[in-house]
Amino acid sequence: MKSKEVESRSWEDVEVGEAIPELAFPITNKTMVLAACGTRDFAPYHHDSAYSKSVGNPDMFVNTMFQQALYSRFATDWSGPESDIRESALRMTGVLCPGEPARLTGEVTERVELDGDYRVTLELAASNANGVASTNSITLAMPSTKRGSVEPVTSLAKPHIDPHPEMPDFAREWLGEESPPNWCGHPISEVQISYWCDMVRDANPLYYDGDFARKNRHGGVIAPPVGLLTWAMPRAHHQGLDVHNPDDEPWPPREATQEPLLRQPPGTSEAMVQGSHQSYGRPLRPGDRVYSRQEVVNCSPLKETRVGPGYFQTLLDTYYNQNDEIVGTDVLNMLWYGGDGSN
Numbered sequence: 001m002k003s004k005e006v007e008s009r010s011w012e013d014v015e016v017g018e019a020i021p022e023l024a025f026p027i028t029n030k031t032m033v034l035a036a037c038g039t040r041d042f043a044p045y046h047h048d049s050a051y052s053k054s055v056g057n058p059d060m061f062v063n064t065m066f067q068q069a070l071y072s073r074f075a076t077d078w079s080g081p082e083s084d085i086r087e088s089a090l091r092m093t094g095v096l097c098p099g100e101p102a103r104l105t106g107e108v109t110e111r112v113e114l115d116g117d118y119r120v121t122l123e124l125a126a127s128n129a130n131g132v133a134s135t136n137s138i139t140l141a142m143p144s145t146k147r148g149s150v151e152p153v154t155s156l157a158k159p160h161i162d163p164h165p166e167m168p169d170f171a172r173e174w175l176g177e178e179s180p181p182n183w184c185g186h187p188i189s190e191v192q193i194s195y196w197c198d199m200v201r202d203a204n205p206l207y208y209d210g211d212f213a214r215k216n217r218h219g220g221v222i223a224p225p226v227g228l229l230t231w232a233m234p235r236a237h238h239q240g241l242d243v244h245n246p247d248d249e250p251w252p253p254r255e256a257t258q259e260p261l262l263r264q265p266p267g268t269s270e271a272m273v274q275g276s277h278q279s280y281g282r283p284l285r286p287g288d289r290v291y292s293r294q295e296v297v298n299c300s301p302l303k304e305t306r307v308g309p310g311y312f313q314t315l316l317d318t319y320y321n322q323n324d325e326i327v328g329t330d331v332l333n334m335l336w337y338g339g340d341g342s343n
Contacts, residue, residue, distance in 0.1 A: 006080060006081055006205055006212060007080055008079065008080025008081060008082035008083065008143060009078075009079050009080050009083070009142065010142060010143050010144060010145055011111070011118035011119075011120065011142040011143065011144045011145075012144065012145050012146075014108055014111055014120050014142070015108065015111070016108050016109065016110065016111050017107060017108065017109075018107060018108045019105075019106070019107050020074065020075075020078050020104075020105065020106040020107060020108075020122060020124065021078070022103060022104065022105050023074050023077070023103070023104040024101045024102070024103050024104075025070060025101055025102045025103075025104065025200070025201075026101050027062060027096050027097065027098050027099070027100060027101060027102055027128070028098050028099075029098050031062065031066075031098065031199075032046060032047050032060060032062070032098060033047075034195075034198060034199045035062055035063060035065075035066045035199055037195045037198075037199070038065075038066070038069065038195045038196045038197075038198065038199030038200075038230070039063060039065040039066060039069075039196070039199070039229070039230045039233065040185070040192075040230060040233040040234075040235075040236055041063050041065060041230075041233065042236060043063070045057065045060060045061065045063075045272075046060055046061065046062065046063045047060055048060060055270050055307075055338060056306075056307040056308075056337075057095060058095065058097055059095075059097040059098065059099075060097065060098070061095035061096055061097045062095075062096045062097075063273075064090065064092070064229065064273045064276055065227070065229050065230050066199065066200070067090060067092065067096070067126065067134055067136075068088065068090055068136075068226045068227075068229075068276070068278075069196060069199060069200045069202065069224065069226065069227065070102065070104065070126070070200045071088065071090065071104070071124055071126070071136040071138060071226070072085060072088070072138075072200075072202070072224055072225075072226040073200045073201065073202040073204070074104045074106070074124060075122055075124070075138045075140060076202075076204050078122075079120075079140055079142060081204050081205055081206045081212070081216070082142070082143045082149065082150065082216075082217075083140045083141060083142045083143065083150060084140065084141045084150050084152065084153075084225070084280075085138060085139070085140055085225050085226060085280060086117070086119065086139045086140065086141050086153070086279070086280060087137075087138070087139040087277070087278065087279050087280070088136055088137070088138045088139070088226055088276075088277070088278050089136065089137040089138075089275070089276075089277040089278075090134060090135075090136045090275055090276045090277075090278075091134060091135050091136070091274065091275040092133065092134040092273065092274055092275060093132060093133065093134060093135070094128075094130055094131065094132065094133035094134070095133060096126065096128060096133050096134075097128075100128035100129045100130075101128065102126045102127070102128060102133070103126065103127050103128070104124060104125070104126050105124070105125055105127070106122050106123055106124035106125060107122070107123060108120055108121070108122060109121050109122070109123045116147065116151075117141045117150075117151075118141065118142050118143075118144040118146075118147065118150075119139055119140065119141055119142070120139070120140050120142060121137060121138070121139050121140075122137070122138045122139075122140065123135070123137055124136045124137070124138060149217045150217065151217075152217065152218060152282070152283055153280065153281050153282060153283075154281075154282055155281065155282070155325075155326070156279060156280070156281030156282070156326045156327070156328065156329065157326070158316065158318055158326070158329055159277075159279070159316070159329060159331060161297040161298055161314060161316065161331065162298075163175065163297070163298050164298050164299065164300055164301075166300070166301045167298065167299050167300075167301070168265070168299060168301055168302070168311070170265065170266060171263075171265070171296060171298075171299035171311075171313070174263050174295075174296040174299075175295075175296065175297070176295070177263075177295060177296070178293050178294070178295045179293050179294040179295065180293075181291040181292075181293060181320075182232065182234075182291055182292050182293070182294065183289065183290075183291040184231060184232045184233060184234070184289060184290045184291065185233060185234040185235035185236070186235070187286075187287055187288060187289045188223050188231050188284055188285065188286050188287065188288045188289075188290065189286055189287075190208075190209060190221060190286050192230070192231075193207050193208075193221070193223055193224065193227075193286070194207075194208070196224060196227055196230060197224070202224070204224070206218065206221065206222050207221060207222070207223070207224055208221065209221050218283055220285065221285060221286055222283040222284065222285055223283070223284040223285065223286070223288075225280040225283065225284070225328070226278065226280070228278060228280070228290075228317075228319050228327075228328040228330055229317075229330065231284060231288075231290045231319075232290045232291065232292045232317075232319055263296050263313075264336060265299065265311040265313065265336045267309075267339040268310060268311065268336035268337055268338055268339045269337075269338035269339050270307075270336070270337055270338030271334050271335070271336050271337075272307075272334065272335045272337070273332060273333070273334055274312070274333045274334065274335050275332075275333040276330055276331070276332050276333070277330070277331040278328060278329065278330045278331075279328060279329050280327070280328050281325070281326050281327045281328055282321070282325055282326075282327050283327075284321065284327055288321050288322060288327075289321065289322040290319055290320070290321060290327065291319075291320055292317045292318060292319045292320070293317070293318050293320075294315055294316070294317050294318075295315070295316050296313065296314070296315060297314050297315065297316045297331075298313070298314035299311055299312070299313045299314065300312040300313075305335060305337060307335075307337045307338075308337050308338070308339075309337065309339075310335050310336050310337030310338075311335070311336045311337075312333065312334070312335055313333075313334045313335075313336055314331060314332070314333055314334075315331075315332040315334060316329065316330070316331055316332075317329070317330040317332060
């Protein structure tokens with residue numbers, strides 16, 4: 001992609017209460033295809049309308065990674081590419097389905113200096129005809145006239161999560177267990193980065209080979225930081241198998257002894273991501289290989305939800321590069337449902 005002159009805002013230019021210009025983004029059947037290419041997520045909730053409706057959803061809907069990508073584009077369109085995203089906290093209260101555009105709005109709610117990092121927090125929301133479908137709090141490190149360019153993060157630690165006082169016994173047994181390394185299906189490539197950008201029309205020049213990326217503080221192309229889940233996705237296997245051909249075998253074949261990545265509460269059959277709080281460390285680049293380790297860090301007692309009885313489970317995914325450096329963490333809030341919740 002040919003580089004062009006791109007403007008970036010400085011921390012001193014920002015005011016608390018400042019509105020982010022609204023973005024209307026179409027959600028269509030083609031969007032769902034682009035999302036499958038951009039995120040390598042082939043779960044049937046996101047491309048099979050009949051299946052998604054059969055498990056209590058109004059229609060197929062865009063996945064977590066798509067929403068993270070759209071919010072990322074929204075934030076850096078406003079700030080310019082000289083800002084780095086430090087954290088994002090996505091909460092999904094509804095779904096974005098084909099037929100209604102997603103309308104993104106937001107404002108600046110905080111402007112602080114923290115250990116030499118000049119940060120702003122944006123509170124953002126995505127709505128459709130049914131109201132607010134999700135919100136996202138994004139923290140940006142911005143260039144400053146006092147200090148100059150943003151310094152990339154070089155190290156990151158795991159967050160601490162306090163467990164629910166009424167955590168079920170089955171979940172308490174999982175605390176402290178960490179999954180084996182779950183390696184990505186492919187190294188990060190400029191091709192996958194471009195699919196991810198094309199999915200939400202993100203033109204940030206840091207994500208494309210060109211003069212801007214090579215001369216920037218990162219010294220070359222980086223992968224969008226909020227794409228953590230995508231960079232760690234496995235090969236394009238038949239996730240959840242083919243719901244219209246349940247006797248089909250998974251592809252690629254898996255070892256019979258492979259540990260499941262998710263610890264599933266008893267009496268449940270379906271899972272829905274409700275929120276994700278990510279922190280970003282050392283930038284990822286084309287050629288890097290990502291692996292993750294997952295652990296259960298919290299679980300609610302059985303609760304009644306709009307889709308029936310279920311458990312709210314919190315997972316911690318820690319992402320590493322091929323040098324075993326932590327490149328990001330994701331505190332993932334899940335709703336497990338689809339049964340009576342009995343042991």
